[in-house]
Amino acid sequence: MIRMNDVHKAFGSQKVLQGLNFEVDEGQSLVIMGPSGSGKSVILKHLIGLLEPDQGKVEVLGQTVNIHNREALQRLRMDMGYLFQHSALINWLSVYDNVALPLRETTAQSEQEIRAQVEKVLGLVQMEEAHEKLPSEISGGMQKRVGLARALVTEPKIILYDEPEAGLDPEMSASISKMMRRLKEELGMTSVTVTHSVNCAVTVADTLAVFEHGQFLIAGPPTDVLNSDHPRVKTFLGAALD
Amino acid sequence: MNFISRTGATLLAPAIENAGFAMGVAGRTLARLHHLPKRRRLLFDQMHLGGIKSAPVVLFVSFFIGMILSLQLGFELARYGQQEAVGLAVAVSMVREMGPVMTAVILAASVASAMAAEIGTMRVQEEVTALEVMSVDVTSYLVLPRIMALTLMAPILTILANIIGIVGGGIIAYTQLGLDFDGYVRNALSALSDRSFAGLPRSVYSGLIKATIFGFAIAVVGCASGLRARHGASGVGESTRSAVRNSIILIIVLNFFLGKIVYT
Numbered sequence: 001m002i003r004m005n006d007v008h009k010a011f012g013s014q015k016v017l018q019g020l021n022f023e024v025d026e027g028q029s030l031v032i033m034g035p036s037g038s039g040k041s042v043i044l045k046h047l048i049g050l051l052e053p054d055q056g057k058v059e060v061l062g063q064t065v066n067i068h069n070r071e072a073l074q075r076l077r078m079d080m081g082y083l084f085q086h087s088a089l090i091n092w093l094s095v096y097d098n099v100a101l102p103l104r105e106t107t108a109q110s111e112q113e114i115r116a117q118v119e120k121v122l123g124l125v126q127m128e129e130a131h132e133k134l135p136s137e138i139s140g141g142m143q144k145r146v147g148l149a150r151a152l153v154t155e156p157k158i159i160l161y162d163e164p165e166a167g168l169d170p171e172m173s174a175s176i177s178k179m180m181r182r183l184k185e186e187l188g189m190t191s192v193t194v195t196h197s198v199n200c201a202v203t204v205a206d207t208l209a210v211f212e213h214g215q216f217l218i219a220g221p222p223t224d225v226l227n228s229d230h231p232r233v234k235t236f237l238g239a240a241l242d
Numbered sequence: 243m244n245f246i247s248r249t250g251a252t253l254l255a256p257a258i259e260n261a262g263f264a265m266g267v268a269g270r271t272l273a274r275l276h277h278l279p280k281r282r283r284l285l286f287d288q289m290h291l292g293g294i295k296s297a298p299v300v301l302f303v304s305f306f307i308g309m310i311l312s313l314q315l316g317f318e319l320a321r322y323g324q325q326e327a328v329g330l331a332v333a334v335s336m337v338r339e340m341g342p343v344m345t346a347v348i349l350a351a352s353v354a355s356a357m358a359a360e361i362g363t364m365r366v367q368e369e370v371t372a373l374e375v376m377s378v379d380v381t382s383y384l385v386l387p388r389i390m391a392l393t394l395m396a397p398i399l400t401i402l403a404n405i406i407g408i409v410g411g412g413i414i415a416y417t418q419l420g421l422d423f424d425g426y427v428r429n430a431l432s433a434l435s436d437r438s439f440a441g442l443p444r445s446v447y448s449g450l451i452k453a454t455i456f457g458f459a460i461a462v463v464g465c466a467s468g469l470r471a472r473h474g475a476s477g478v479g480e481s482t483r484s485a486v487r488n489s490i491i492l493i494i495v496l497n498f499f500l501g502k503i504v505y506t
Binding site: 048050074077078080082084085086088089090091101102105106150154 | 364367368369371372373374375376377378379383
């Protein structure tokens with residue numbers, strides 16, 4: 001469903017991806033951990049077509065992600081949802097209008113159909129009561145849930161999470177992780193998550209990968225990775241658990 | 243030679259890149275004019291924000307510009323015994339130059355800066371990226387309503403500025419120069435009687451053409467500066483600063499060429 005094949009990316013002299021390879025099958029959840037600034041989010045930006053690899057191939061849903069073919073890219077993005085690190089809600093739109101925006105802009109659905117779909121996804125993330133509020137009037141955790149509802153509203157096959165727990169207290173972070181797990185189980189969605197949180201990784205991942213220097217140091221079931229003898233992985237995960 | 247070419251590249255390359263980007267924004271906006279009916283709510287919101295809310299400042303400044311023109315021109319004309327021509331001089335100055343240019347400068351300072359700051363903040367907070375990821379057409383959704391709102395509101399504000407400026411000039415002519423107010427008005431209207439296009443005097447339509455083009459250019463520069471914002475709050479500050487600076491430069495340059503085209 002998702003495949004990166006020998007992907008290289010550099011920004012000037014800084015090599016961020018150095019021959020990265022991985023695959024995510026349908027319904028599976030890959031969680032990527034790694035130090036800040038290592039380029040984890042760059043992986044997500046390649047998958048959604050915001051960045052183009054210098055070398056190698058990115059395939060999503062059987063199609064090569066080509067940022068120069070705008071129409072094909074737009075069609076592909078319709079099957080993908082993206083939860084941004086800081087939610088990235090449109091600040092002048094209410095919660096309801098933020099979630100309705102992708103449907104209003106990219107589908108021919110009636111306002112009644114849109115309302116039904118928006119209410120459904122706001123229910124999924126337990127935000128039914130905040131329809132009329134502006135993003136500035138709700139907490140960071142609530143903004144994250146609204147961002148998640150917006151990512152889900154087009155019923156995507158794949159969802160990409162960019163540090164879903166960033167800026168949240170431990171309780172809210174755990175609640176978001178559980179919600180991600182529940183969405184995976186209920187909707188069977190394929191996901192790729194970038195996070196610093198071991199708790200989030202353990203809750204959500206089918207496969208956990210540790211990324212550094214443009215490559216995965218290790219990838220496998222979370223228990224295997226957490227018990228790995230790889231010295232760098234042990235150091236990183238030990239620090240993350242502290 | 244290397245030093246000269248390096249200096250030239252350092253100074254000119256960003257300017258050319260910015261100009262090219264702004265022209266791209268303008269072209270993509272014009273190509274989406276047919277989206278305007280779908281964007282009418284955003285358009286009206288922007289007309290209110292950019293036009294109606296700017297009106298008090300535009301009118302206040304224009305009133306004083308008219309008074310200044312009347313006072314200075316009145317004193318000079320009096321030396322030649324032509325004091326009664328002050329209405330004509332104020333009307334021509336306001337309608338051809340001061341009305342459109344001063345309105346545009348105020349819009350550049352207030353509206354272009356606001357557009358650059360708003361879109362720039364959206365850019366650095368990934369809201370623009372979020373729109374792209376959701377397959378929302380950023381030009382149609384964010385840029386088109388802003389550019390068309392200012393393109394429509396600039397000439398309307400200019401008409402109001404002209405009227406208020408001429409009235410301000412009349413008050414000074416009556417109170418300070420001892421002229422008859424009716425005579426001042428007749429004299430002012432006589433300056434605007436050279437009907438030459440669709441029943442409109444050339445002074446009026448040339449001013450309105452200028453205002454429309456200024457409005458379009460200011461909004462393009464504001465939106466383009468915002469879309470190019472990078473690197474957090476300092477990047478938004480820089481995009482706001484460059485929006486105001488580039489808009490004002492563009493107004494002055496366009497004013498010269500448009501004046502030359504219309505009057506030669």
